[in-house]
Amino acid sequence: MMSEDSGSVRPAVTEESVPRLPRHVKFRFDQARDAWVVLAPEKVFMPDEIAVEILKRCNGSTTLRDIIDDLAKTFEADRDTVASDVVVLLQDLADKGIITP
Numbered sequence: 001m002m003s004e005d006s007g008s009v010r011p012a013v014t015e016e017s018v019p020r021l022p023r024h025v026k027f028r029f030d031q032a033r034d035a036w037v038v039l040a041p042e043k044v045f046m047p048d049e050i051a052v053e054i055l056k057r058c059n060g061s062t063t064l065r066d067i068i069d070d071l072a073k074t075f076e077a078d079r080d081t082v083a084s085d086v087v088v089l090l091q092d093l094a095d096k097g098i099i100t101p
Helices: 049-056 064-074 079-095
Strands: 026-030 035-040 043-045
Touching (some): 049 064, 049 079, 064 079
Antiparallel strands (some): 026 035, 035 043
C-alpha cells in the first residue's frame, strides 16, 4: 500500500513474513521496572504479557505462520483468532518501525 502523504511503502505483515527487531530496537527484561520493555530511539514500549510472548518469537528466522501455530498450540487457543490478533499487533509495530516483517 502507498501512503498518500509520504509516498512510502507500508511494510505488510503476512503469515509468510519472518519478523525481527531492527538493530536500533532492543527487547529486554528491565530489572528496575520488573517488566519486559521494547527500547527504540527516544521511545520505550511496555508490552503486555501476550505481546511479550509474540515478541520473544520474532527472531528473524521463524515465519509468522510458525509463530502463530506455536502460540495457538502453547495457549490452546483457536488458530484463526491467534492469527488475527498477532497480525494486527505486528502490523502496528511494523508501522511504527519496531518490527521488520
